[in-house]
Amino acid sequence: MTHKIAVLPGDGIGPEIVEQAVRVLRALDQPFQIDEAKVGGAAFDAFEHPLPPATLALAKASSAVLFGAVGDWKYDSLPREFRPEQAILGLRREMGLFANFRPAILYPELANASSLKPEVVAGLDILILRELTGDIYFGKPRGVRTAEDGPFKGEREGYDTMRYAEPEVRRIAHLAFQAAMKRNKRLCSVDKANVLETSQFWRDIVIEVSQEYPDVALSHMYVDNAAMQLVRAPREFDVIVTGNLFGDILSDEASMLTGSIGMLPSASLNAAGQGLYEPSHGSAPDIAGKNIANPLATILSAAMLLRYSLDLSPLADRIEGAVRKVLADGLRTADIFEDGTTKVSTSEMGDAVLKALR
Numbered sequence: 001m002t003h004k005i006a007v008l009p010g011d012g013i014g015p016e017i018v019e020q021a022v023r024v025l026r027a028l029d030q031p032f033q034i035d036e037a038k039v040g041g042a043a044f045d046a047f048e049h050p051l052p053p054a055t056l057a058l059a060k061a062s063s064a065v066l067f068g069a070v071g072d073w074k075y076d077s078l079p080r081e082f083r084p085e086q087a088i089l090g091l092r093r094e095m096g097l098f099a100n101f102r103p104a105i106l107y108p109e110l111a112n113a114s115s116l117k118p119e120v121v122a123g124l125d126i127l128i129l130r131e132l133t134g135d136i137y138f139g140k141p142r143g144v145r146t147a148e149d150g151p152f153k154g155e156r157e158g159y160d161t162m163r164y165a166e167p168e169v170r171r172i173a174h175l176a177f178q179a180a181m182k183r184n185k186r187l188c189s190v191d192k193a194n195v196l197e198t199s200q201f202w203r204d205i206v207i208e209v210s211q212e213y214p215d216v217a218l219s220h221m222y223v224d225n226a227a228m229q230l231v232r233a234p235r236e237f238d239v240i241v242t243g244n245l246f247g248d249i250l251s252d253e254a255s256m257l258t259g260s261i262g263m264l265p266s267a268s269l270n271a272a273g274q275g276l277y278e279p280s281h282g283s284a285p286d287i288a289g290k291n292i293a294n295p296l297a298t299i300l301s302a303a304m305l306l307r308y309s310l311d312l313s314p315l316a317d318r319i320e321g322a323v324r325k326v327l328a329d330g331l332r333t334a335d336i337f338e339d340g341t342t343k344v345s346t347s348e349m350g351d352a353v354l355k356a357l358r
């Protein structure tokens, strides 16, 4: 069976890191049909839209999407609908990719690259499940208006809307409990229920859903405390489930526990099992075009693609094994480099993973 994979490299380091992941996929010698399309700023430059209809159609018609990253400071003054970030938000919304799995795993070889002491992070293996199509990122109304009341009445104000519908909370909660069942049966739901109505509602629904999973130990934590606990004692967590905004922030924080944001892959799934796979980081314009970005988060995202969307777990295992081997061999991109290891470029890291696959 031929699997259709849409490849959307995007902007900044996107093309450099996606190129390495595609080389790895091709080296598996499978009947993949790999089609590439422009997205983000690259698509805006070519077609005056960050998510052209042809790119969206290609993504929707594929079994899975491999995505790089979008965005660059040079587009920051465009009207919002034309900004590159609208491409990834649009793909998530249009494809219904509501469940974002971000596994933060510390490879033993990177214990010293983590910003925490090895004794605090050794053996770290947590899963952050971030709701991806709701919350303040998508809530309406939003905009800039003249304040009608309050101490700044008559002045301009910016506003957004945080909202979650009951089915949205229920479906992500079910996935979180199911993920916890396959792991260490501990689930921590992160919210801000002491302040926000949306969060109290989220918490109430999660508690209701928990009745169906009596074997999972459910806890709740306010997001400010969770941010602190992640650097105090990260191994206390097993699965974390949280909303879109809090999950965005906490997963970037968790990435540093693994040594670098260049190590954190992600899978964004919809109800039909279709998925978009991307590193958790952005387009890193500060290092783009220098062949120094870490491609491992993207290569590990390709492994998640094989496992979750194509049901090819043995091939995913092969890629993850190859990544472990290159790290054990002491190869490091600049972001995870330390004395006694060998600094390699983006493409050299790709070469090494390819070699280790065989």
Ligand SMILES: NC(=O)C1=CN([C@@H]2O[C@H](COP(=O)(O)OP(=O)(O)OC[C@H]3O[C@@H](n4cnc5c(N)ncnc54)[C@H](O)[C@@H]3O)[C@@H](O)[C@H]2O)C=CC1
Residues within 6 Å of the ligand: 013, 017, 068, 069, 070, 071, 072, 073, 085, 088, 261, 262, 278, 280, 281, 282, 283, 284, 285, 286, 287, 292, 293, 294, 295, 297, 335
């Ligand atoms: N899914 C997406 O496409 C995302 C896009 N963005 C966009 O990316 C652009 C840059 O945003 P930032 O806030 O700077 O976040 P960023 O994640 O792109 O970069 C943050 C820092 O991490 C470093 N970094 C990121 N990935 C790396 C890698 N693979 N190897 C080595 N170092 C790496 C960067 O050099 C930078 O110092 C913005 O336009 C933003 O909107 C941000 C996050 C996600």
Ligand SMILES: CC(C)CC(=O)C(=O)O
Residues within 6 Å of the ligand: 085, 088, 089, 248, 280
């Ligand atoms: C455009 C942003 C919402 C992307 C981001 O920061 C993320 O998904 O982690």
Ligand SMILES: [Mg+2]
Residues within 6 Å of the ligand: 248, 249, 252, 280
């Ligand atoms: Mg983010």
